[in-house]
Amino acid sequence: MIIENIESHLIYLLEKDNVPERLKYIVVEIAVRRYNRLGSEGMQSDSVEGHSITFYDLEKDFEPYQAIIDKETKREGIGRGKVMFF
Template sequence: MNDKLSNLKIYLGLTEDNTDFDEVLQLIIKNTELQLRFKLGLTSDIIFIPSEIEYIPLQVEVKRFNRLKNEGMISFTQEGESITFNTNDFDEFQSDIDEWKKQNGNSVLVAMDPYRKRGDQHDI
């Protein structure tokens, strides 16, 4: 099991041997990281989240998992219990995202393979 999935399962209180949610958790992890990379302005060549803000995806993934079956809802009320959802899971982290972008600019250094032909989709 990969570290991201393992950490998310620990945070959610799921045991390692409980694989009932693994597929949906993997999808949540993937989509959360794609969205954060987009918000940071990182290119698709960059396959990692900067270490300074690695905590953001896990927090958002937990929110998304806990909201399963309630996607798109702004609020939910049942038998006197009321839950209100953020419209954007990244809202509480926006100042951190903005600060990271300010400190790092909107560009990130990417290592390029000088031997790879432009548009070549095959690994050598």
């Protein structure tokens, strides 16, 4: 379910029908991050006896990959255009 949600979100961001093979690593990395957070979904940070953990906000999961996503959406537009004849 985690992977399906991440893929759906990435497909939405890319405005494509599926996740390109070269970007599947983004799905895996975010899935691992979300899986490790199970049971702590509502917490921003946690500290126990000197050991502290700070979590990313879920809405910022794709932020580290935004430049790659932007490049991929621009790649789709290269060489494509619209021709109109009158």
